[in-house]
Amino acid sequence: MKLKELIINNFMPYKGEQTVVFPQGDTENVMLLFGDNMRGKTSFLNAIRWGFYGKAVGRHLQSIPRNHLVNIEAATEGDWSMSIVLKFSDSGKEYELRRQIQKKSHVSQPKNDADFEQIIGLRVDGIVVTNDTIENEINQISPEEISRFFLFDGELLQEYENLLVDNSEQGEKIKEHIEQALGVPALIHGRDELSSLLKDARRLQAKDAKKNTDLKSFAEQQNQLEIQLSSIEKDLKDLLAQRDATQKQVDDIDDELKNTEAVQRKKIELKGLSSERKAAEKQLETLANEQRQLLQTAYLDVLHSNMAPLLETIRIRRDTLQSVTEKKAVLNSQIGTLQKSIDDPTCATCKQSIPDEKIQPIRDQILRLRAEEELSVVNPEEVRRLNIQIDKLATIRSASEGRRLIDNDDKQRRLDVQLIRVQSKEDELDAEIKEFDTDQIMRQRDKRDRLVGQLSRLNGDIDKTKADRDKNTSKQDHIATLISKSAGGQGQKSSIRVNMYQELEAIFSAGINQLRDALRGDVEAHATKAFAELTTEKTYSGLQINQNYGLSILDQEGRVLKQRSAGAEQIVALSLIDGLNRTARKEGPIVMDTPLGRLDPKHRSNVLKYLPKMAEQVVLLVHEGEIDPDRDIENFADRIGARYQIERISTTESRIVKSN
């Protein structure tokens, strides 16, 4: 399929009629539509989607209501009509599809989809197609289920990461879409219908068996199992419905939380600031207490610094006096000993008299010592007084109160500044989130957590119920085979029918798994080839696909890379899209909205060179931050067949104009 022309009228920001002609060249196959954020790139993508399928989608692929699709300016002027005309070609035929909605005549202000009527028309090679077959005709050319791979929102690329997460709900949905694109549903539908027909056939066989005495008990068992199966299938249906409803609740909360992400971040920041403020206040309180205690003894620190030199002087004086006293005692002792020698001049050992000429030097010595002793005069009162002074002054001790008080002052000043900063930031954040019910946001987060737990339990129950169902059908198959092989059942038409359905169902069932494996191999090979051209890291050995079609990067040793950047994720997702497009059974254009958002210049250059090769026709909806019109265009200038620009008229109105 190839897009030829799109005529938009009053769709979202596009007021009035606006026409875009798509390039038809084989080499010049790229169309560029430049537009700033909020100008209408995604609306352009939605215009194509709505034209084909009557559905425009927002986040989580949720439908946008019709009254939001009509351009608000036109609606204000009373024009509640909107239309999209898509001209395209497929398999040599020319198609013109027109889809239009307009307010019902009796409705004054449309509030929901039912307030509009839809008119749809299709011409194939100029011949009008009847209304009831239009949707099927479109679905044959471009099935809605696979539209996510050609109408492609680049901002949702990270969704493909979910394919790497086992049992991820979103991953399951994408996997389903991938398999639809790859043609697996033909076998799945075949198996399901054969399974249903087999059930009817078994019932008929059991009915026949009931007439035969030998087979009656088998028939009875078969009936019981069928009753059980009905009950299991009902349970399964209920569980699946519950899971869908719960998932929808989670998606709704995610949407709500997404819109309040900034508020949540601020709320968390506010919590942090509150803790910071409390800690600072507590520190200030501790410092104030310490300050009070220091002030009580601070005078000692002042006195100590003045008294310390005096104390030292007194101590020296006291020590000097004490040494004089000690010296005087020593002199007295020496004088006493010498005096004894003079008073009794007899040798203590030999008892002989000491001659006079020997006595005289002793007398001289005594005289010298006495003179010295007389000079060593100490007033004991002075020593006592000095000791009292020393004791008193020694009680004046310093705990460095002065220095500590200065340090505390510094700390207090710093904390005061911090406190003011925190309080100002708190006030600022408070004002910013005042209008939001932040408690409600937190409640919704809790609710989401509960619902996710519920989903996990439901998935467990679903798996168990499916296992019960499989067990039951396997028992029924076994009994049906026993009946078919028994004398009474062999050759019976009902048994032949059961055998045939059993065999067909088994072939289709086995086919699904074998086909999946083969397709995964093909997707992996194509994606690896694309990845080699897109990545700037040439040492990677390739990509590895898992059961869900999730792709992991393999390093040079063939090991799975555990961590990858946002840019790498985008490259892998683009490789997957390429792999899918090359493996898919339906070929078509690729329309990509903001596909280069997270890429560095080198990757962007690689992607821009590769994109024209991804499909017969490539439409890129980009802003100038993604593709620099002066620098990046040269990467694929020879492939550009048409270039448009979205111009802002007002906040609610944009216009698409052709540019050079």
Add this chain to the structure above:
Amino acid sequence: MTNKSDPLTVLLEIKSRMETTVEDDLIRACYQLQSEHQYDKDRDTMKKMWAMVEEVIVGNEDDVLI
């Protein structure tokens, strides 16, 4: 797309491996029908599947009678 990832080739290969009595033509017809209508909004293929199988059963019955 490689041959081994062609759904019909896969079905016929499984059939020959399983050594079933179902004819290739019936598998081909069943797949063709499902393939043509796999993206239909309101699929109504079950009756046609049933009719195809019945036709084969009746045909086999006739062969036995002859």
